[in-house]
Amino acid sequence: MSPEAQKYLDRFLSGKGNALHGHKTRFDAFHFCNDAYNANLCVELVISGKKTATCGLAYWYDTGEERIPEVGLLAVILDWQQNPSCLIEFISIDRCKFVDVTAEFAVMEGEGDRTLNWWRKAHWNFFKKELAILEKTPCENMELVLETFRLIDVNTR
Secondary structure (H helix, E strand, O other), rough: OOOHHHHHHHHHHHHHOOOHHHHOOOEEEEEOOOHHHOOOOOHHHHHHHOOOOEEHHHHHHOOOOOOOOOOOOEEEEEEEOOEEEEEEEEEEEEEEEEHOOOOOHHHHHHOOOOOHHHHHHHHHHHHHHHHHOOOOOOOOOOEEEEEEEEEEEEEOO
């Protein structure tokens, strides 16, 4: 975690978040997406309450490339420039195949026009790029980790 993200987290936990800190043992900091425009847009969507979910390829977690979030994890959401923007708490972690993602989940992701059709097109293209790095191709049965969260705090400093 960057020093700026750690300062934000510490400030939150020492103030109104002190009650949360007692039972939290793991914290994280990250940005959404793999480009500046979408990473910053997702921050805005989280802060506005439109984005309450995200997902990733199960491959990254299963291989140990990334550590899977757990219910109760507090995460500092960064903008593309690595500035801490807000704090979220994960409330559910599930797995499902790409083809089985629901329209309800697409709405919770909050991106685009919030339809399942838009979600499928955008995420297919995103996962296609991620898998190309591994010399793999996407398929409708690729397993995803679906994560829902709630906004805990917005960094106003």
